[in-house]
Amino acid sequence: MECSKHARGNRMRLFISNKYSLLFFRLVLGALFIFSGIEKITNPGAFAISIVNYKLVPLLFINFIAIVIPWLELLLGIFVLFGIETKETSALISVLLIGFTLMVIIALFRGLNIDCGCFGTITAEKVGMRKIMENLVFIAFSFPLIKYGSGKFIICRFTN
């Protein structure tokens, strides 16, 4: 029993550290972050209102977040897609995703009937369990990249 559990664990590790799996995780996270970054960059005012609706962030910081987070998403998306500083980029991606997920969970507990604001104004998606599940999948994609790095087709690291 122990042995088969161990073997299953090994197979799982081999699968998620496989260079093609890592490439797949990068493509998905890259596309996701580039898309959501660009959507928010084009309409920072609407993104600011989405953040206000969560009623979690002091008003003083709302616009700072609405200005910076979309660009951070875009940069992280491009970097992870091209395999630049993949471990660091993926760590930042997982921090953002965990933060977003916590905000959605808190909004749900408080019974807020709000748009999630996840992709700017292009999708009118409500906060809900589906959003949380989606984010958990993306968080799971980012962990192997933090541990094992880029996999196939990388550019380079820009610092030593």
Next chain:
Amino acid sequence: MLLKNLNKKSIGLIILSAICLGFAYNSISKNGISLIYTEKEYSQLDETGSHESDSIPLLISLNQTIKFHDDPEIIFIDARDKWDYEEGHISRAINIQEYKFDPQLDKLAELSREAKYVIYCGGDDCDISKRLAEKLAAIDFKNLFIYSGGFDEWSALNMPVEIE
């Protein structure tokens, strides 16, 4: 453990780049926003029913809402989603779901731009009535009122409600 071998300098550089790019783009973009968020203030319709402010929409109190509800000419709009609306809504209210709002909606074409509308959502902590009012104002609806107490306050006071 997972984060132990990360290059902190790279992380710092990425965050710094995002801050610089964000502020640089915001300063030149036509959609740029101010550095400090300011919330839009809505004026309250005074008890006499007159208002000097040109700003639409206006907030109305529970008493004003009751008065408006007695006037069959005034249309009530529930901005919540279909499921909330079907579970119970202010009697004779129609449902325009804010999150699915589309200016081309057939339902909107049938509504007079000059008539009076009272828009509400769940209660004080929901903003969708305000957002719907802004969207309606943008397509020339002229007499919009927001009942911010919403369905929560209305139903708690045993005012007339309907279930679909």
